[in-house]
Amino acid sequence: MGDGLQALLDESARELGVPGAVIGIVDGDQEHVLTTGVAAADTGAPVTESTLFQIGSTSKTFTGTVAMHLIENGLLELDTHVIDVLPDLRLADETAVQSLRIRHLLTHSGGFLGDADELPGWGDDALARNIATYGSLPQFFSPGTIASYSNAGMRLLGRVIEVVTGQTFEEAVQRIVLDPLGMTETFFFPWEVITRPHAVGHVPGEDGTMAPFPLWGITRDMNAEGGIVSSVGDQLRYARFHLRGETEGTAPVGEETRLRMQQPQLSAGPPVEAIGHPWLLTHHGDARVVMHGGNISDIQISEFLLAPDHDLAITVLTNSGGGKALGSRIVDWCFEHLRGVSTTSAGTELRSPDTLDELTGTYDAGQWHYDVTRVGDALEFAMVFSPQIIALGIPPRPPMRLRVRADGALITDDGQAVGRTLDPSEGGPELLHLGLRAVRRR
Template sequence: MADLNHLQSLLDSEAKSLHVPGAAVGVLFEGAEHVLTTGVTSVDAPVPVTGDTLFQIGSTTKTVTATAAMHLLENGRLDLDGRVRRYLPGFRLADERAAEELTVRHLLTHTGGFLGDIDDGESWDTGALAASIDAYDQLPQLFPPGTLASYNNAGFRLLGRVVEAVCGEPYEDAIRRIVLDPLGMSSSFFFPWEAVTRPHAVGHAVREEGPQVVHTWGLFRDAMAEGGLASSVRDQLRYAAFHLGAGGEAPVGAATRELMQREHVRIGVPWTGIGLPWLLEEQAGVRLVTHGGNIGNLQLSTFVLAPERGFAVTTLTNSAPGKVLGKLVTDWCLEHLLDAKPQAVRLTLREPTPEYAGSYDAGQWTFEVDEGLTARFVLRPELVAAGVEGMPDMPLALVEGCDDVTIAGDPRQAVGRFLRDDAGEIAFLHLAGRAARRIR
């Protein structure tokens, strides 16, 4: 086995260089768990990160929601191809036909077709999730259900409501009963008042003078099913062990775990496909079952399984560059533990043409793409006022022979693509797994 002291050195040096105040890494390899930490939970009140520090894991929560849904499927209380209206009879979308056809499978595979990035409420009441779903008839329907995969937070909010309705109890109670308690995840919580009484990380924005604490929790109760879990790296390793088949048969059995990890939708870049709802990749011949999370660009996480190798790695961080740090940690592990070094590839590029320039609406932000193919990330003003961190401009480049795009300064892999309508006109920018509709 490779010396994990080298990984600890990389974690320490790269976290400092990238301005990540604190991080926790969990590695499961050859049946042994390893926890590595660096830095502090907060630059304002520095406390060392430990294996028990709580981080907001963001969208990896979607896999927890899905695990509960698949438990209900195993017990005959939910059907993958059951229509959402079977479980929520009054459910509405802007498009009546879409509302009638929408199934649980569409929600799990990000193929519901309605706008996926929507506003959070500001309530912690028990009815917050149901109230949010009641407003889905105001969401634009971008394409019919099942037509295209586009990463959909709103779909998982809806799936959480289905779990809630089928179980007859609040979403958070159902998840604790079905998933967290059976797996011994006693350091995983949904509510801020549960987290703040325990060691926890806070989110940071990186300014010229360095990381600065941002005084926000990030999500309200209606968004718990899509990204609301706070968890420790030790609990994340328990969760990883279960999905690798080393944690018993509860909450779901081996056949169901394998079904969740199988490709159900082929999506193209940035993933090879989507499971239920795992995001599927491959590196140097090793199949990867992945997810990750981002809470307002303040706390970012990665979660990677290699099921055939009994391997997992997760990285929890408390600033936006944590995404880069997580990839560095993951790549180091894949290369040094699994002998899966990424291959050096340089894509052939072509010159942009004016047809790609325009505004592409993703709901909470737009991508403003100029004729040089630089995409400017423009948040809605109310989100800026709420302290949500934006993203830097993204210089893109077209890949020769197609409408795929890559990062102009680092053309090693495609990161998205432009999609055309039946008339051959550019209709969507599909970037980071999301289809942003062209509005200009």
């Protein structure tokens, strides 16, 4: 396996502009770790098994694991009303505040705007201060009705964890997940990372070569949604637990709860099929997949994937925007060469171009919006960052050209489904699902 996969990793990194990457695979009773490139282009430090990467939104599954631990131990219930834990919680829709439950936070179905602005500061009150701003978050739909990826909801769940445990969010994760699993190379704070080998994100420089980008990309109030920094070895420890329950200490959750976390709770739009607690659920060909992954401002991108029925787990950690395509290639290779599973096509019958005009307009997603125009038989989605994001210096993303399949899926030119239109009963055409988010037309 090693030579073929190593060649794919090396070639893909060069082609896609990924300065450095590491992949880890749990393959039955075997484990494999392969690296390529450098952690930082300016220092030339090589990526090794000990290099720390920001794992981004895979952190949400740690938050979910802690929440399910509290539920399993009788300190919370799935149907606990959030306001019973956080009586000062305010949302723009008072009715939504009264009906919002823990299960809605776990399944990204709180219904309020999912990408709230973060606040500066690294004090223990970071989450509490951020949640205090939620009174201005608009409500898109009633809690529990539609899955729409929600960083804001995961922050709220992190604050619930703090109040219930009497610890900071990071202390609770350390006690309940990291220590029992022996994850000694996993951290939350930049001052913990700076003295250890770590990757930095990269963007194209003026001459087109990849250059380090001076952005951490996370404030403390974002830790529950995306703040973890980890090594490939620790990611494999985490994978072994959620794949088959292996642990060096007391399991964070019992077997029944671990498996329940991987069961569909609410259907979702492409590129996944359903939401668990809070895993993202889909299929690779006919293989059932339990997954997540993360994206830190397009400068560090990761994949994390379990195939429980095939005793397979894959983690991919990268340090540039090309990491998304690299991760997809690695995952495809592993399924095909290790398990004989190939992807399947859903067909390409398209909606009539004459029906596309009803989908054009400007759709809000919080920290950015999409200007959607019709271009021939396709829709062009131009992503426009908010002033706060622009101020960080994050490079703009090129417009996406998407076609609309007959079943409503929004697909790329190579047929990958990345979103879907919604029926009028679901709020369409005023709402679209794109990148797991329900975005609303102005």
